[in-house]
Amino acid sequence: MSFVLSAVLVNLPLAFSPGPANLLCVGVAASKGFRRTLPFIGGLQVLPLVYSVLVAMGASAVLSRLEQLSDMIKLLGSLYMMWLAFRMWRAPRTPAQNEAEASPAVASGFWQGVAAQAANPKNILIVVTLYSVFAEQSQSLGAGLALAVIITLCNLASHLCWSLGASTLRASPRLARYQNRLSGGLLVVAVALLWL
Known part of the structure; x- marks a missing residue:
């Protein structure tokens, strides 16, 4: 139980x-x-779970040796995120009055979520970091898989909270008018922080 609590808190x-x-x-x-x-x-949850299960099964030793692959993923992910930021920046400034009028500028399907996580180098780094922190506890396959579930559930909670917060702000026309631009700008900042 202390392992689960520690893993959640980290x-x-x-x-x-x-x-x-x-x-x-x-x-x-x-x-x-x-x-x-x-x-x-939903799509955002697929790859963290897959990566976590692979690391739990011993892939971390392989991933740590493939630094060039990691750099390639980081570069491709950064380019993808810049493209998404550009689309957000160009999205209409007026909020949709209902979901039928919602902007098509930002893709929102399951497979777009999977693609977004595939291009997210932070995702892989967090998984490898967490398994490194809990290396001793996660040596058994059961504990390693428990950590995979914890990582996925924490990601899910985070994504739901961030989305709910943005959706709540969307109700204010004054704030919603600039929200896509702010989100796109923050995404550019996130890309910059990946390279620092």
């Missing part, structure tokens, strides 16, 4: 930090509303 700040996936949740929710963000959020 993972929550990482999951709730303003990274690319959380900022994309804000952008999608600001553009389309909370309910239409749910398929995107």
